[in-house]
Amino acid sequence: MKVIVDQDRCVASGQCVLAAAEVFDQRDEDGVVVLLDENPPAELARDLHHAEAVCPALAIVVED
Template identity: 50%
Template sequence: MKITLDEDKCIGGGQCVMVAPEIFDQRDEDGIGVILDAEPPADQHHAVRQAALVCPAAAIQIQDAD
């Protein structure tokens, strides 16, 4: 799994951080989301998928490994 986050779409809602705090954080200056681990371990995949689902701006994209 590889994660990307479109900073232009992100509205800083913070849901991704609440759902997957080991993978996502927010910038202090504007609240825009940042990815802490773009290729998270398997035990975090469910949380990452949930974070993408609850993102109000649909700013998180997930690419599954082939």
């Protein structure tokens, strides 16, 4: 499983962090997404796909 984020598209809504705090965080200065784990374990797949779906900027891609 691989996660890709586009920080340039991110609008700092924080929905990804709420969905999968083990994988996403936000920069303190502007709230833009920070990817903590590019290759998270498969058991997080449900949370990661949820984060991808709720991202208002479509800045997250999850590849199974």
